[in-house]
Amino acid sequence: MPKYIMWGTYCEDVLEKRSPYRQAHLDGLAKQKESGVLITIGPTKDITQVFGIYEAEDEATVRQLIENDPYWKNNIWTEYFIKEWIQAF
Template identity: 70%
Template sequence: MPKYVMWGNYCDNVEEKRAPFRQAHLDGLKAQKEQGVLLTIGPTKDLKKVFALYEATDEKTVRELVENDPYWQNGIWTDYEVKEWIQAF
């Protein structure tokens, strides 16, 4: 199955603004991980960007997962891009 990289940007004051949506966000990520579609996800240390790896049937599936996340729906993630990734090693 293809793998995809997602890079996104966080809003300003992310730690404060994400608080009301954090648990729903984490619950959704846990479900994606258990289903095997989300391989890993996390912010950069400076909390400016988010990085994720997905294993999904197509890019559309990844975009649906991102856009159904509370962080996207509530402006915590301000934009993102998805690229198919070839794992060399």
């Protein structure tokens, strides 16, 4: 199955603004991880960007997961892009 990377950006004052949505966000990510579609995801140390690796049937599936995430729906993630990734090692 193809793998995809996702790079995105966070809003200003992310630590404060994410609070109401954080638990629902983490719960959703846990379900994605359990199902095998999410390999890993997390913020950069300065909390300005997010990086994730997914394994999915197609890019549309990854976009749907991202756009249904509470962080996207509530403008915590402000933009993202996806690229199909070839894991060399």
